[in-house]
Amino acid sequence: MPFFNLHPSSPFLLFFFFFFQLPVFAIFSDRDYNILIRVKTSYLHDPDGSMNNWVPNQAHNACNWTGITCDPTNSSVLSIDLSNSGFVGGFPFVFCRIPTLKSLSISNTSLNGTLLSPSFSLCSHLQLLNLSSNLLVGTLPDFSSGFKQLQTLDLSSNNFTGEIPHSFGGLSALKVLRLSQNLLDGSLPSVLGNLSELTEMAIAYNPFKPSRLPPEFGNLTKLVNMFLPSSKLIGPIPDSIGNLALLSNLDLSTNSISGSIPDSIGGLRSIESIRLYNNQISGELPESIGNLTTLFSLDISQNSLTGKLSEKIAALPLQSLHLNDNFLEGEVPETLASNKNLLSLKLFNNSFSGKLPWNLGLNSYLNVFDVSSNNFMGEIPKFLCHGNQLQRIVLFNNHFSGSFPESYGGCDSLLYVRIENNQLSGQIPDSFWNLSGLTYIRISENRFEGSIPLAISGIRYLQDLVISGNFFSGQLPKEICKLQELVRLDVSRNKLSGGVPSCITELKQLQKLDLQENMFAGEIPKLVNTWKELTELNLSHNQFTGEIPPQLGDLPVLKYLDLSSNLLSGEIPEELTKLKLGQFNFSDNKLTGEVPSGFDNELFVNSLMGNPGLCSPDLKLLNRCPKSKSISFYIVIVLSLIAFVLIGSLIWVVKFRMNLFKKSKSSWMVTKFQRVGFDEEDVIPHLTKANIIGSGGSSTVFKVDLKMGQTVAVKSLWSGHNKLDLEPIFQSEVETLGRIRHANIVKLLFSCSNGEGSKILVYEYMENGSLGDALHEHKSQTLSDWSKRLDIAVGAAQGLAYLHHDCVPPIIHRDVKSNNILLDEEFHPRVADFGLAKTMQRQGEADDGSAMSRIAGSYGYIAPEYGYTMKVTEKSDVYSFGVVLMELVTGKRPNDACFGENKDIVKWVTEISLSEGEGEKGLSLDEIVDERLDPKTCVAEEIVKILDVAILCTSALPLNRPSMRRVVELIKDTKLPHSKS
Incomplete structure (x- = not known):
């Protein structure tokens, strides 16, 4: 066969390649070109124009098109990457008809539908398939034996349900498996232990059935990343974990893993990060962890560990060591201070004792230092800010003594200081009071003395200043008025004297002002009506004189007012009766005159005692007015x-009744939606002014106690309003609530209307009003239990998920807010007010000038895309619900003035979450969590996770927001199986 022995440069051979190969190139090019054109024209909707340059050309060449990579030798398509576009449609299986295609990525788009098609087998020649961050549903596809080349499979952040198929264990070439953030609810399959080539396993954040970490996973000897947080893991960590010698990242956080950490963990000789926080792990830290010399991050916080921190583990070159929220004891080893890499140390909520190493921080650039709530004693280490990068120093609830180190006066990086409840004494260095970056200072319950220096004016961004329970003396300097960001000022229980500077009323962001138990004198500043955000004012046990400023009555959100035990004189201003005070105290002063009628009540008598000149016509314990x-x-x-x-x-x-009973003109048309033992004749006579419990722009709401003992709520829409506005609202409520049944959606009992335009809707009565009232009308003592708020979040999410996923067609609420979530006697939530609701099939209908063309939603809850699309989708409801979650955690309104100009609750929470903090992901819970929550009920990990969900729901891009069904699972997953005492 001499032909095959021709020299490569032979002219004949060159002619052969030119003559025969050129048509092959054309065949490849035509085939791939035609398939791509077919997908563009028939399979994917491309509203963003991502495929605009996919246009016909004479050469039938697609290699220059967006997202296309070709083989340079024959122009066949090797890779398609259409990620981060606005594509809408089902998965285009036809792409896989390109036999040379090795890599297919269509992530972060709006692909929908399922992968359950026989055509999926066409993709068996792929090496990479990435369909992450889409809207795919149904069960995962069954990978037949033909998928022998698949190396990367990423189906994360979709809505897949059911089991991980057994066939996944047959993907013999698979190196990367990502299934995180779906709705997979089967068991964690041990068959994944067969994937001997696997380097990354990321299947976290799924509502799996509770299952153990399979020992078979120890066979994955090439594994580098095991990512399984929030995967319903139970039982102990298997000993086989030590076989993973190449493992770099181990994340089993936020599960229910129990038992002790196996000694075999010392076999992870390549490990860099271990995250086991928020589990039920007990026992001691195994000494073998001290062998992991490559480890730079160790987080085993929020467990039930006991014993001591060994010198060997403390000597590891860690960047972060988080052992907080355990039951560890003993002293911190001196070897910890020799670590040159240590940036973050969190040991809070343990039983550590003794002195901290004196040179802690001297050898590293500490950033976060939190050892609060332990039994440490001795002096505070003075080198914590030696590297001038320390941002947070948190030492509260210990037994530290001595002075506050002078060295911290030069710590320019410092943002956050909490050292309350110790035995520290002496003076705070003047230089500390001038650290311009500080936003948070709490040094209460110590023995500090001296005066508040004028230099405090330099802390321009300070929001929280709490120095109560010390021995500070002298005057409150007027320079404090320059702290325009101040939200809380508490100087109570000191020895401060003199007058309060009148300029203090210039602190417009102030919400809490506590000056009690000092020696302040002079008059109370009068121009207090600038305190629009003030909720608490305590001036008690001082020597204030003069009259009570009537301007206090103009403070719109003041709920707590204590002026007791002073030398105040004159009458109680009538203007104060305008306040909606939850608690007040004017006792033990020199007040005179008649008690205003708003306070003339036996419930308030103790708050008025000790004023011999006060009189009342009704209160027996006070003098009777002449x-x-x-x-x-x-x-x-x-x-x-x-x-x-x-x-x-x-x-x-x-x-009113003439309007109702003009039966000569029209009779009432009644539609009943529930079995009830009453009708309109039992309801309508009770629609009187005395029974009004609320009103809005188009309706009035009455509470009606029926003769059979039942109580209902009645919403009336009257003919005096614009009928074009009211008819769609009425019809929307009737059509929506009349056909749905769910425990977390308010029940519509019946409706009735007449020819005069009067329309009535009768609902079940909700004893505790709306969530908005409970949070913002300062009834939050009824919601002081965090678990109760978490249950409300779950219930409301379930109601919305029912509307989106279980109703046919789906229903969009369009006005989700805390005022539209009602609470029954047991504080179980019901989603209410469907006046703006639309079914998905009506979204495309033209507006008719009715209420449906009004702004969909309420200020502070409206998703950002509405401003430029004027369209509302189910993801708009998700955004609004994310705002409600933030309200539940913070207790603040969506547009609370304390957030600052041009900032709402979403931006405020998100910015704090991105900053360095105590909690997971840097959240500083002290800055965010509603102070009215009972600390005994708060579970920090649950709160942080809820905030994570809220931030996810309020993503700027609708595509990045989870479905409401996913939101329900995420919230349920935040609930810990037990709470530590």
Whole structure:
């Protein structure tokens, strides 16, 4: 066969390649070109124009098109990457008809539908398949034996359900498996232990059935990354974990793993990060961890570890050591201070004792230092900020003594200081009071002394200043008025004296001001109406004189006012009765005159005692007011007023009932949606002013106690309003609530309307009103239990998930907010007010000028995309619900003025979450969590996870927001199986 022995440069051979190969190139090019054109025209909707340059050309060449990579030798398509586009449609299986295709990525788009098609087998020649961050549903596809070349499979962040198929264990070439953030609810399959080539396993954040970590995973000897947080793992970590000698990252956090950490963990000789936090792990830290010399991050916080921190583990060159929230004891080894890499140390909520190493921080660049709530004693180490990178120093609830180190006065990086509840003494260095970056100072319950220096004006961004329970003396300097960001000022229980600077009223962000138990004198500043955000004011046990400023009555959100034990004189201003005070105290002063009628109640008598000059016509424990000589005149006036009110009310009722009972013109048309033992004749007579419990722009809500003992809520929409506005609202409520049944959606009992335009909707009555009222009208003592708020979050999410996923067609609420979540007697939530709701099939209909064309949603809850699309999708509801979650955690309104100009709750929470903090992902819970929550009920990990969910729900891009079904699972997964005491 001499032909095959031709020299490579032979002219004949060159002619052969030119003559025969050129048509082959054309065949490849035509085939791939035609398939790509077919996908563009028939399979994917491309609203963003990502495939605009996929246009026909004479050469039938697609190699220059967006996302296409070709083989340079024959122009066949090797890779398609259309990620991060706005594609909508099902998975285009036809791509896989390109036999040379090795890599297919269509991630972070809007692919929907399932992968359950026989055509999926066409993709068996792929080496990489990435469909992450889409809207795919159904069960995972069954990978037949033909998928022998697949090396990377990424189906994460979709809505897949069911089991991980057994066939996954047959993907013999698989190196990367990512299934995180789906709705997979089967067991964790041991068959994945067959994937001998696997280097990355990321299947976290799925609602799996509780299952053990399979010992077979110890066979994955090439594994580098095991990512399994929030995977419902139970039982102990298997000994086989030590076989993973190449493992770099081990994350089993937020599960229910129990038992002790196996000694075999010392076999992870390549390990860099171990994250086992938020489990039920017990026992001692195995000494073998000290052999892991490549380890730079160790987080075993929020478990039940006992014993001591060994010198060997403390000597590891770790960047972060987080052992907080355990039961560890003993002293911290001196070897910890020799670590040159240590950046973050969290030992809080343990039982450590003794002195901290004196040179801690001297050899590294510490950033976060938190050893609070232990039994440490001795002096505070003075080198913690030696590298001038320390941002947080948290030492509260210990037994530290001595002075506050002078060295921290030069720590320019410092942002956050909490050293309360210790035995520290002496003076705070003047230089500390001038650290411009500080935002948070709490040094209460110590023995500090000296004055507050003028230099405090330099801390321009300070938001929290709490120095109570010390021995500070002198005056409160007027320079404190320059702290314009101050939200809380507490200098109570010190020895401060003199007058309060009048400029203190310039602190417009102030929410809490506590000056009690000092020696302040002079008058209370009068121009207090600038305190629009003030909720608590305590000036008690001082020597204030003069009259109570009537301007206090203009403070819109003031709920707590204590002026007791001063030298105040004059009358109690009538203006104070405008306040909605949850608690007040004016006792032990020199007040005179008659108690205003708003305070003339036996419930308030203890708050008025100790004022000999006060009198009341009704309160027995106070002096009785003398009768006026012209009392008959006042009696006449009062009787006249009563007669006027009665006549006015009678006219209103007559007109009201005439409107209702014009049966000659029209009769009531009634539609019942539930079995009830009453009708409109039992309800309508009770729609009187006395029974009004709320009103809005288009309706009035009444509470009606029926004769059979049942209580209902009645919403009336009257003919006096624009009928074009009211009819769609009425129809939307009736059509939506009339056909759905769910425990977390308010029940519509019946509706009725007449020809005069009057429309009535009768609902089940919710004893505890709306969530918005409970949080923001300062009834939050009823919601002081964190678990109760978490249950509300779960229930409300379930209601919305039902609307989105179980109703056919799906329903979009369009006005999700805390005021539209009602609470029954047991605080179980019901989603309510469907006046703006739309079914998905109606989204494309043209507006008719009705209520449906009004702004969909309420200020502070509206998703950002609505501003430029004017369209509402189910992801708009998800955004609004994320805002509600933030309200539940913070207790703040969506547009609370404390966030600052041009900032809402979403931006505020998100910014704090991105900053360095105590909690997971840097969240500083002290800055975020509602202070009205009972600390005994709060579980930090649950709160952090809820905030994670809230931030995810309020992502700027709708595509990045989870479905409501996914939100339900994420919230349920935050609930810990037990709470540590």
